Amino acid sequence: MPLNRPKPGSLESIMAGTKELRKQIGSIQNTQKITSAMEMVAASKMRKAQDRMSKGRPYSDRIRSVIGHVANASAEFQHSLMIEREVKRVGYIVVTTDKGLCGGLNINLLKAVVNDIKTFVEQNIEVDLCLIGNKGSQFFRSYGGNVVAAGSHVSESPAISDLIGSIKVMLDSFQDGNLDKIYLANNVFVNTMTQEPTIKQLVPLDPDEDVELKHRWDYIYEPEARQLIEGLITRFIEAQVYQAVVENGACEQAAKMIAMKSASDNAGEMIDELQLIMNNERQSAITQELSEIIGGAAAV
């Protein structure tokens, strides 16, 4: 113990205690300033991301239902992306955020994906991964897994052209027969408080469960079924992945806003507690000083 340390309980030690407390409060206040600034940034970004998401939704919903009809039609032409085959190897396109500080958003999604992967591995089915977003790449680097494609820096204002590369790798290996199923995993924005990890089958295409359309029928194709369906399917997959990325972006900002809000709130609570301890100590120091003076006066 250094010699110049004041004795515990003495006036000097209390002064030192309050000084330390004051320092700690100061540093917590600084952190709080940062987190509340980040909260506000996330809130304004969320509005934009949400806007982008809700604008893209009608298109991706419509094209999904059209594709559902097409898959249902007893088409004269069966595109390779529409044919179910025995599953030996599956692919996952996993959309995560690039940056952290957004609560359990990525972890929840990755947990769901890992669960799925485990069940496939138990059935001796191999899994390929295509990762969009830094957090997913980081996770699977330590977890292990066969990563065939990765993309990042897409969470803010993504463009379809940024995503096509990674999608193409997966689709090509599906068409070459290396993959028998491709899933798309991303967070779905329910509301600001809730984001739901979801895993959807992307190809082969899921027929729509529409009862009205159960009888045998087919489209008239103008000009040619093959060309039309091919174009439509490509458009569909791009739209789905784009929508997933946009939606994940909105989730990221919402989760970040909530995480930062609770961090700011916690900081506030901590400051209050420390302030109370500091005030108590200061008060007891004053009381002690007073009683010492009174005691001294009485002795004289």
Place this chain on the structure above:
Amino acid sequence: MASTVLCTIVSAEEEIYSGQVEMVVATGTIGELGIYPGHTPLLTGVKPGPVRLRVEGGDEEIFFASGGYIEVQPGAVTILADTALRADDIDEAAAVAAQQKAEQEQGDQRSDIDFARVSADLQEQAAMLRTVRKLRERKG
């Protein structure tokens, strides 16, 4: 048979129109299409051009679609456009300027120009202008 059909026009950016209509006229890959309620299922591409809707009550609405796909079901017509606009929103001056630029580029003999793209551009701008003129005619 129902006298109207649900028509939805969506572009990659937003939903442009959704509602019951009596007839849809659009430019398909192999020519103009007139679609009444109860049409047989049809799938076709869209060429840049006007899309006319006769809404319930006989009013007409004109839109512009620049490529994409049309799906026709007996009770629903879905137009998945790459980009779509309300005809009223088309900026005629901008369309004319873009058309001129495209024409100029097409006449240009340099080799670094993507002719396929330029002629597609030109077609699109011409179609846009056609839409505006059709709209004006009707208002006229």
